Amino acid sequence: MTGTYGRPQEFQSRSQIKPNGTVATIVKNTFVDNGDGNFHWEVETSDGFKAEQSGHTEPPSPNVATSNGNSTGSNDNPNNGGSEVIKGSYSYTAPNGQVISLSYLADKNGFQPIGSHIPTSPPNPFSTNPTQQHG
Numbered sequence: 001m002t003g004t005y006g007r008p009q010e011f012q013s014r015s016q017i018k019p020n021g022t023v024a025t026i027v028k029n030t031f032v033d034n035g036d037g038n039f040h041w042e043v044e045t046s047d048g049f050k051a052e053q054s055g056h057t058e059p060p061s062p063n064v065a066t067s068n069g070n071s072t073g074s075n076d077n078p079n080n081g082g083s084e085v086i087k088g089s090y091s092y093t094a095p096n097g098q099v100i101s102l103s104y105l106a107d108k109n110g111f112q113p114i115g116s117h118i119p120t121s122p123p124n125p126f127s128t129n130p131t132q133q134h135g
Contacts, residue, residue: 024049037084048099053088058107083108 028044037057044050060082089103102115 022047037082047093049090049092051088051090053086055084055086057082057084 024045024047026043027046028042030043031039031041033039038055040052040054042050042052084107086106087104089101091099091101094100098117100115100117102113102118104111104113106112
């Protein structure tokens with residue numbers, strides 16, 4: 001299933017109405033769903049907001065015979081049906097003029113955001129890993 005919506009649409013929510021009274025319109029809105037677990041969508045608005053996301057399903061891990069003859073898979077899914085992998089990003093301009101960009105990966109290891117605006121914790125002074133100690 002594929003859909004492309006090219007006609008600009010106005011957002012009617014209060015969050016899309018700017019302090020100066022302008023309204024953001026959709027300038028790009030694309031969605032592709034292959035029906036097999038693979039998809040991709042993109043959206044862009046007239047105020048510079050952009051977002052996109054793609055996803056697919058990883059194939060199930062092969063079953064491995066154990067010493068007692070039972071079969072197990074190394075997949076975390078209880079149905080051993082594979083795991084979903086989603087990659088995406090979004091960006092917008094903050095009220096102070098700074099462009100905020102975030103990209104992310106969500107998979108069997110959880111949600112993993114990347115962005116220069118995301119706070120990071122200080123190094124652990126008790127770490128035995130020399131790369132994590134203050135120098």
